[in-house]
Structures are given as structure tokens and as C-alpha cells.
Amino acid sequence: MRPHTLAVIIPAHNEEALLSEALEAIRTASRHPALQRVRVLTVVAADSCVDGTAATAWQTGAQVVPVSYRNPGRARAAAADLALKTMGGPAGCWLASTDADSTVPPSWLAFQYARACEGWDAVVGTVTVTDWPPHVPGLAGRHHRHYDATRPAHGPWLHPHVHGANLGVRAEAYTAVGGFPPLGAGEDHGLVAALSAGRHRILRTSDCPVVTSGRLHPRARGGFGNHLARLALEED
Numbered sequence: 001m002r003p004h005t006l007a008v009i010i011p012a013h014n015e016e017a018l019l020s021e022a023l024e025a026i027r028t029a030s031r032h033p034a035l036q037r038v039r040v041l042t043v044v045a046a047d048s049c050v051d052g053t054a055a056t057a058w059q060t061g062a063q064v065v066p067v068s069y070r071n072p073g074r075a076r077a078a079a080a081d082l083a084l085k086t087m088g089g090p091a092g093c094w095l096a097s098t099d100a101d102s103t104v105p106p107s108w109l110a111f112q113y114a115r116a117c118e119g120w121d122a123v124v125g126t127v128t129v130t131d132w133p134p135h136v137p138g139l140a141g142r143h144h145r146h147y148d149a150t151r152p153a154h155g156p157w158l159h160p161h162v163h164g165a166n167l168g169v170r171a172e173a174y175t176a177v178g179g180f181p182p183l184g185a186g187e188d189h190g191l192v193a194a195l196s197a198g199r200h201r202i203l204r205t206s207d208c209p210v211v212t213s214g215r216l217h218p219r220a221r222g223g224f225g226n227h228l229a230r231l232a233l234e235e236d
Helices: 016-030 053-059 072-087 108-117 139-147 171-176 187-197 224-232
Strands: 005-012 039-047 063-067 093-097 122-124 127-129 167-170 202-204 210-212
Touching: 005 016, 005 072, 005 108, 016 039, 016 053, 016 108, 039 053, 039 072, 053 063, 063 072, 072 093, 072 171, 072 187, 093 108, 093 171, 108 122, 108 167, 122 187, 139 224, 167 171, 167 187, 187 202
Parallel strands: 005 039, 005 093, 039 063, 122 202, 127 210
Antiparallel strands: 093 167, 122 167
């Protein structure tokens, strides 16, 4: 059950401006002392990019798979496919998914590795926002009321959320359920639903949140950014 390789997968569509920070955070996380004997690689699926996304990824040492899907589900799956090919198959491998507009904490990969060693097949984490749009007062409060509605006053939060920006899965479980579905939105939910249907062990935890963008015009439609955009139209 102890993985020997961790592969970080990132779909990206014209994310040159934010990708460097995301990749630097992953590089920091990969240097955690708990991972000294673990191979870590990063794969970016540059999806229909017309900017320097691919070049930025290459310059930081990530592997790049250029695709023309304009589809997050297919792009995330393409990154996972290249990672599995590079690693020689799913045995002993763990896939850690995040997004190009997100920065993982320094303990992120070590946290997922530890949960994998405990026997979990997937880790479904939470996200937080630090760059709230200044022109939308009250948005942070509205978001927290919705997002934290089920958070208990004490004890672990078995939250209902799913984010491609903070998701980990054992590669053998991933391949067993067919991987990310080819969806324009919700591919992360689709994978977790398939894992649940397959009776794989899924840990929902808020212990290691990932910082994600608060932008209201996200690259992917139907995801977290659209949730924030809808909240921005509400009144307190």
C-alpha cells in the first residue's frame, strides 16, 4: 500500500500568469522530508493554449502533454495517462490532482502520501481563497456560509465538497473505475462518485486545504469560480 511514486497532474488552459506559482508550490511540497525516498513528478496538460503555459511548465521541469480538447475532464485524464505511462503503470503509484490557479501547502504531498500509506484509496480535500475580489464586498462571508454550512463545531469535518484542485487517488483505484470522465465540468465529482460506487476507501478531510483563485471569470465553466460568480450576484 505504500506508494513509491507520486504524480501531480494539472490541466491548464492559458494559465501562463498563474502556473509558475502553482508549480513552485508543488516543488516545495515535493521536498518534504517524509518524501526523501519517494519519486515525485509533475505533468501539465496544456489544453488549447495560445500563451506560454507549456513553456512555463517545461522551464520548471514538469512534463507537458499538449492537447486541444478545451475540456477539463479530458485534459486531466491526459495528464494522468502520461503520468501512468511514465511511471510504468499504476502499481505503487499515487495521483495527486490540483489546478493551475491554485497553490498547495508545503505539507500537501506528504499528507497525501501518509494517507495512502494508511490504506486510503482517495483523499478528497477542501480549498480556501485568499485573493477575494475587492469590488464584491461580502463575497467571502457569503461563500463561507455556504461552504462551511455542514462544518461541526468540534471534531473532523467529513465535508461534502469535491475539488480537482485538492484530490488524490491511488492509481490502481483510478484505473479500476475508468479514470476521469470526459466532462467539461464535474470530472472530479464523477471520479469520486465512481470510486464510491466501487467501494474504494475515500477520506474526506479538511486538514490540508489548498489555496485556490477567487477570480469570477474562471477558465473552466461550471466549477468553483462559477460558484463564486453566482454568489457575487446575491445580496446579504
